[in-house]
Amino acid sequence: MSRSFGTRRLSAGLAVLALAFTTAGAATAAQAAPYAPAGSTTAAAEPGPLMNYAVNTKASYPHVKRVEQAVKAAGGTVVQSYAQIGVVIAQSTNPDFRTDVRVGRNGREVQSVGATRTAAVSEGPVGSAAGVKLTSAKGLMAGEAAPVADPREAEQWDMKQIKADLAHNVTDGSRRVLVGINDSGVDDTHPDLAPNFDASDSVNCINNGVPDTTAGAWRPTTSSHGTHVAGTVAAARNGVGIVGVAPGVRIASVKVVNDDGFIYPEYAICGWIWAAQHHMDVTNHSYYIDPWEFWCKDSGDQGAVQESVRRAVEFATKKGVLSVAAAGNSNYDLANKTTDNGSPDDSTPAPRQLDNSCLDMPTELPGVITVASTTQAKARSSFSNFGLNKIDVAAPGSGILSTLPGGGYGTMSGTSMASPHVTGVAALMKSTHPWWTPRDLEKALRKEADDTACPTTPDARCTGTTANNAFYGEGIADALDAVTRH
Template sequence: MSRTSRPRRLSAGLAAATLALTSLSAATAYAAPLDNPTPGPLMNYVINTKASPGHVRKVEDAVKQAGGTVLSSYREFGVVVAQSTNANFKVDVRAGHNGREVQSVGATRTAAVSEGASGLSSAASVNSVGSVDETTATPVLDPRESEQWDMVQIKADQAHTVTDGSRRVLVGINDSGVDDTHPDLAPNFDARDSVSCVKNGVPDQTPGIWRPTTSPHGTHVAGTVAAARNGVGIVGVAPGVRIASVKVVNDDGFIYPEYSICGIVWAAEHHMDVTNHSYFIDPFQFWCKDNGDQGAVQEAVRRAYAWAADRGTLSVAAAGNSNYDLANKTTDTTSPNDSTPVSRTIDNNCLDMPTELPGVITVASTTQARAKSSFSNFGLNKIDVAAPGSSILSTLPGGGYGLMSGTSMASPHVTGIAALLKSTHPWWGPRDLEQALQREADDTACPTTPDARCTGTTANNAFYGEGIADALDAVHR
């Protein structure tokens, strides 16, 4: 999509009544702020602490004492997101008695916050899609289904003779927004569970806030996952499941860490079985495990995705479009992309997030000829599976259809297969789905013309991982 296309650039009120997670904590009476904090630009930060309400409350107090505002507190995994104009916030938040609870703190971006100071829109009640029941297979072609070579490659067309997926399965499209008025998406859209996270990572359910404003990317991704079988346009990999929009891409095409954390927590809290992440978290293409900002952010994001997996949400992500060997990192010349990029030396402790996080399914892209797409990232034991991503026909805002290319387009194919797997095995958790996706993928050998980058074996290599994803084998299990 341009920025949300970096082509993954073309390449979310947490409402649980039990509330171990809280958004926007109230001020604590005994937390006295600094008298004269040093003025600076408005910035957002993540602060990591021990995962318990007591420790998080103390960090919230430390934030206020340092002249900051708490945006969100995630008590079950020990992360606080805060905002401040105190230029010395990272030092001051560690000062005093409560600062001893801070394990690490880091700014989430290198440029000042563009969306302004914190604030919540009032949540509104909206209706979800119809009743939850099992969708039976009705393999009648939609008008443009014959143009979907990608569905043939992953055998989704054959899988649909078995099942189109279950209405019990909910998929999160964590992206730039979904046009829920599109005739191929409206039948499967769940507005009640949709949200926007692009105002400082604070969930907003204002009706329609989850729709796209500047980018068609999320709508295109949504169609690949679950365009309805309704006699209109195309058919998605899992046309019988429900989808929700979790908007994590702002109008400038950026996905900051607090957006992504908000989105994955929202998805888990709202019982989304699978989520698709066709993006990398800005402003660093690779977040390095250091003692500064990047290390703190890497840890906060890792905790959020691990917590969501423990809650039953599988994350599927695009591998990236830089034709880069994720298993042998050496340099990064594109980061930070919200200010001035610099050339830096990196290693494998630097992660492309969320795709390289533990438990996240990393998807590379293939062409119609089953070759690695020229843009697709790769890497031995980094890629889990591959799927079609070059010139993919799918839905566009305003009721249209169009072609897009990128690992952004490959990832939703695998997300759709995961949704079919969950439909046929509703008792399976994320780890079961992950293993099945890898096991059922079609082994794909390295190119016959030798390519030194494609290391490994036919069963598992740098270009295709465990192979090209297979929807038919998935539903036959």
């Protein structure tokens, strides 16, 4: 599977409500001295590589505070605490941190703990002066009158396939609706994106998952991926270039991809909590979370991290955020997992056996809309992952024209390009039905999708029926039905 889904990743009484992002005092560089947990007779361990961990506990301020104390006693630094979901992101050079954090009364509050990556932290210690570059993603890349076409709209076959061009006769979307582009950064100076860009709700999450709201920190440098995704969702109807699926809604950049193209769990969790606290309606996730293509529930670190990310998605969903994600570009049957030869991708990959409890995150998590890719001929894109009852809907993803940094335009292919079409459709739905919950949007996306049969040339991998099959799920997304059938 390719790395990113481009063409180939107060008072205690108010704490639960107010603690969106909590840092434990002034963060300091991780200690360099040997560690032993407080009160322990265990021999001190020599420092190891600087690592980040997800530590899970009960979702309440008192439980999280005790775990924070356990982290410090184990020679760690608290990076971020999320009392809402009972997750603490910690950092340590203690090689025995997983064991030591469970020692003592406070340690008994720890439900599970897991390293978020297999390579040492590249950002440097929390609180250090180490610079964090902006990102580059790996991979392949309503009104009554009829809308006036933008100059390159005729080239957008993808908008016709999902009937967005017809939906625009009904609505271009509402300014009340805010969509998060959780990706490698968005060029808000692009003339097709600037009219719809919301800088006040944008953030950079790639410094160990600590939110950075410095002006422009959420922009890309070398990556065009997030800007391309943003254009598909909401390029403005302004007489310039192209038009997005929902050209009347607002977009915010939530940067979760670092300069090496990695999306580590702490980045992704930061993105979901930010989206929830900033009242986003829909978020697009055209990536999988590193370093494991599939995170296995019964595999120590992976199981703990899987639970942390699941909680973040669940929290965002309860706060009204619908998450839409790319299915992946490995031409892999998500319903019948067997092996993984490319993980971990941040150190040394090794072949391993899988079962269906191993999840491609975020696309396989509960409450996330999984999107497969189609070609202009409505065939499944050859790279697109598939799987019966795994794919929710399909959308165009091969050769998609959209915005590029610096005011440009270009084509990219991948389920990364398919997902923002569905995100745009969901934004149009939310515009016409502002009272709908994420569950309502999810049901409608499936219901209004156009049933698409398996190929006429038999393909044993396309199991299921015309109404719901492994290649297209419930069918190809339909923007027109999304705004007219309710």
